[in-house]
Structures are given as C-alpha cells and as structure tokens.
Amino acid sequence: MSAAEADDRAESIRMIRDSAAAVVPPDGDLKRIRALRFQEPGFDPAMLRQMGEMGWIGLRVPEALGGAGLGLGEMCALAEELGRGLAPEPLIQAALSAQLLAAAGGKGALAKLLSGEALLLTAWQERADTLEAPGTPEATRLFLPMAGGATGFLLPARIGDRLALHEVPASAVRLETAPTQDGGFLGTITPPRDLGTPLATDIGPALTEALDEAALVTAAYLLGGMERAFAMTLDYLRTRQQFGRIIGTFQALQHRAADLKMQVALTRASIEAAAAALDAGVRGDARRAAVSRAKARAAEASLLVTRQSIQLHGGIGYTDDYDVGLFLRKAMVLANQFGSAALHRRRFMAVSPEVEA
C-alpha cells in the first residue's frame, strides 16, 4: 500500500468511527443498554434499522449488491465503537447473513436485511465451541443471539458433498431462547423438515470465510469494550481515596494497570494486523492463522481486563448499578462466540507456519 492509499484508508476508518459514535456514543451513559436487558428480544429493532440505514449491515457486501463494499479495517473499527457502547443489536450476525446472501447472488431477503427491516440469522452451529458448520439437515441449531427478534433464518444444509443454503421464516421453526449474562438471549431452533426455500447449492466456502470474519469482528467488539472498562478503571484509580491517598498512587495497583495496558495494546495490534492482512487478500492457512491469533488474544484479554476492572474498583465494581460490571458480563458472552481462546490456539497451531528464526 502506498502512503497515499494508507492515508485514504485511515481516513475511511476514521469516518466509520465518527459515524458509529454518532449513533452509539462511546462515552454516553448506558441507560439504553440497561433498559433492553433481560427482555425479549434483547435489543432495539428500531436501532437495528438505523444501523441498516447507516449501511453497516452491508458494510462488507459489494456495492453492486446494495452494500458499502468496505474492508475489514472499517468493519473492525465499527465493531470496536459498538463494543465501547455495548450495543446489543446483532449486527455481526446480520452482517454474516448478508455476506451469505451476497455470495448467493443477492437472493432472498438481502435488500430487507441490509436496510434492517428484516433480521435473518444464520443457523450454522450444531455444537458448542466450533467454527465448523456441518449442515446436518435435521440437526437442532444452537446459540443464535437475539433469535427472538429474527424474522427468519438461513440454514446451511449438507446435500451430497456441498453445503446448500436455505431460508425459512421465523414462523416455520420451533424456537427456544435462554437469557445470557449480558441481558441478551441465545436461541435454539429446530428446522422444519422441508428446510424452507433453497437459495444456493454451494455456500460452504463463503460460509467458512464469513465465519472467520465474524470471529475477527467479534474480537474487535471485545477490544472496544475492554478499552472502555479499562478507561473507567483508570478514572477510578485517579480519584478514589483510601488511607488518605489516591489509590492510583499505590505501586501495586499502578503495575497491575500497566499490565492491563499491555494486554489492550497487544489485542489492538493483533486485530489491526489481522484486518490488514485479510484486506490485503491473504488466503487459506495464513488467513485462518491471523484470525485465530486475534480472537484468542481478544477472548483472553477481554476477560482479564474486565475482571481486573472489577477487582480494582473494589466493592462498588461488584454492584449491578455501577457500569463496569456490564463489560465483564458482555465479555463472558462474547469471549467464546465464534470460537474460544483454546479453540483458536489449537487452530493456530494446526495452520500456522513455523516461527521464523
């Protein structure tokens, strides 16, 4: 990338951040988030429509199909801002479905999905902690975030040695949801026998790529959340007094803060390197290795930073009234979505080339 191209790119990423901040204020209060917690569907459909109007659901979809045709650098920056504001709308899942419909040639309800009018969730998962979509036709599909708000589902289904894609309306499936720590829900659906309307016969490669992207974008969301929790913690260390001193003057706490800062910096470097690599077009093992690195780091670091944020706040951090706990609860839900740290470490070892030394 030339210097001019790099500047253009940085500008494009900055614009995305600004527009995200306008919708989900990064330092705004979290009243909206609290009001949506533990009530179906767990998010605000009007906000999802607004996100659609902003072009976010189709950020990665080619312009010819009604998307914005932007890169992962932009998508990760957006997710980071949403993570900072703990936005519960299932944007990452909607974007994943949009990519599949785009790969299927723009079929189905793509236009409505992009505008946020419809919410299609891709029901790819058949067991916990995996990035594999076997597409077993009759299998129960698991872990569908905010499924109570879905208007329909995309079903990958193995037919022969290919993965076909079907669409079913929400009314055609049996849905059960379970509340999650962050106030959202995870749904389980049993697909109808006929699997609904076929949209594509060979969606496997596109789904594999889209799941990798979703893992990376989830890492970016976690990064935004941990950064804000850490910033809140630093503010607290600078003001809270005990023993007649500001507690941030205690070296034990300063060093712990320094350790958390390094984890945040490594997470950012890892995610930005992965986004740049994917945008530069790396394929195959190198692509999977970059994504796994970033997600493994983000999963571990986000839980570390948010739980240490509770500890550094002391008792007040353990109250539901105080916002820092919201970030821990979000990290608990997202750390293992699209693969846990352990899964990504295994995958990294399986695909990564030797260390260069």
Place this chain on the structure above:
Amino acid sequence: MDAIRIPPPAELDGLEDEHFRQVVRAFLHANYPEALRNPPKRLHWAENKAWYMTLAEKGWLCPGWPKEYGGLGLSPSKQIILTEEYERHGVARTNDHGIVMLGPLVIKYGTEAQKQRFLPKILTGEHIWCQGYSEPNAGSDLAALRTEAVLDGDHYVVNGQKIWTTLAMDANWIFLLVRTDKTAKKQEGISFLLVDMNTPGITVRPIINLEMHDEFCETFFDNVRVPKENLVGQLNKGWDMAKALLGFERIFLGSPRQSGYALSRLKILAERMGVWEEAGFQDQYARLRLEFEDLKALYGTFVDRLKRGQSLGPDVSMLKIIQTELFQKITDTMLEIAGENAGLLEPLDGNRDLNIGGLYIQARPATIYGGSNEIQRNILSKNVLELPG
C-alpha cells in the same frame, strides 16, 4: 545474493528500503565471519576486533551518525532494517559504546575541538569506549550517583566507584556521569566527563556473572586527574544530556528477535524430549507463539511510527516488558520440559541449539538491564496511563 552491488557508504541512505535490506544482506554475506554468528556470549575486543575493523574500513561502522562526521546518515527506519538484518544473520555486538552512546552525545553537545579529537578515533578503532553510569548504590535510582569530580586548577579530581561497566577491561576510554554539585537537587548536580582509562588511579575488576562470563566490571577511581576540557556540555547538565540521548534506539530493547530465537529452540528441544505432540505442550507452546506474533505486530506499529517520522513516546516501554518477559517464559518452559538435562552446564548432545541452562541464564538479566521492568511499569503508569504520584 552475490549479484547485488554494494554501493559506496554515502549512497546507502538514498536507497529504497527493500533494496537497502538486500544490500545489507549481501554485505553481511560477503563480510561477516562465519565463526562469529550467534555467539552464545558477549564477545571481547580480541574476538570482535576484526569485524569492527572491517566495518570501519568499509565505512559502515556508524549507521546513525551524520555523514559529515563519517557516519552513514541513515534514517531511523533504515537503522531498524539494518539492525533487523544484523540480528537475522546472528551478528555479534561489537564494543559499541563509542558508536551508539558517546559519538551521538559529542555530536550533539560537544565543542568543535571535542568532535575533532574524539569522533575520528572511534571511526578508526583507536578509542574503545565504555560507559560509567551505574554505581553500587545508584542502579534503578541512577540520579543518586555519588562518584564525584572536584575542580582543582585545570583538572577535575575524580573519586568513587562505577559498576556494570560493560567490557571496561577492553576499553581505553570511559564516559562518566559524575557528581559536581552535592548541594543541588540530585538530577541537577551531575556532569558528563570523558576519562582516559590509562590515567593513574583507575582500577578495573571484572565481575563474573551467572553466565560465568566476565562481561561486566567494577571500575574504581582514586584521585584520578582529568583535564577540565574533557567535560562535555555544561557543568551540572549531564543528567539532561544523558536522558536526551535516549532516542529511538529504545525500540531495540523490545525487538522480538530474541524471543523468536528462543521459541525456535524450544521446539527443537520439545522434539528431542518427545513432548512436542502432547496436547498439553501444544497449548503451552501456542500461548508463547501467539504472544510472540502479537509482540511482532505491536513492534511493527512502533516501527511504522518511526517510518512516518514520528518520535517514540514513553509507551515504547511496553515492548521491552513484553519481549523480555516472553523470552523468560520461553526459557522457563525449556527448563520445565528438559528433565534432568535442565541442570547441564553445557548444551545437550553438544548441540548449540539445545543450550537449555545457558539460554535460561541469559534470559535473566533482560528484565533488569535497560531500566528494570519494574521501572518500565512505573513509567507506563505515570507517563502513559497518567496515574498520580
């Protein structure tokens, strides 16, 4: 590789980065002694003099100095490329205190006479310098140093003791931070003095470190008379000068190379010990490997800043902490899987790649030198996170 033409030194700074990298590779391939690649210990002058002189002859000795003083005048980003290639090739450090520390300080703060007198002799290898900063009671708290210089006619009379004077036995000159005002605030009574090691009253005593190597020395000063023209810069401004010299080179303390080297040896050891395929070890190794890759990415963001002409902030301390602690974790793991071989003094099977105890010991001082990791965390919390007090 041999097909690459090595241009004259004055042209190196004008090359395009990737071309420059190829030139450095070709230069090392053609000139670096094979026997000195990846030495397990810091080399003495007798061992690396030939390489120093080769660099001197070819005009490659001082990459960072301006051309007018006989340097290559390389930008920080080219100096990083040069260092990366030296590390990749396993080039040993020379007795480089004159090149890296004293030269730039004299260029920045010295008089014309001092420049004329000292810079050419570094370039010819006549003056080999060592650094006299730390003292037994002034380590992390360097500004507490007490070695004093008292003016007596045309001379300063120096009394005191320096410690960790790396390769002082090889040096014929030493640059010192000395106390010249005992009444001022501790940072404001320190001056910078150049001393000929052959002056009467100087005693050098090697210290054997845990590597059983005599890289460090104690250096004693007993009524050592130093001509007053050997003071560099203003009286009592030595602390500020020494601090101002901590430039972009700090990034090298966080270079991932050391960890990369150790990681590749950990794999060789794991295979030798038959644990490589074990799931438990694989997860342990994956954690180290991912830490290494993310450190590389973070290091890359700092290099990019330098390439864009920005200077480094105090957050560069992160690299040093992460790198050195990773290096230690890797060597800890080597020890853990090596069984009784962990205690061997020599490399296992006589194979230099299996230098288990040696590498473990080598990793220890990394978290101490260049500002201990505790000091680096203080810097991060105060200057980056802006925590109080």
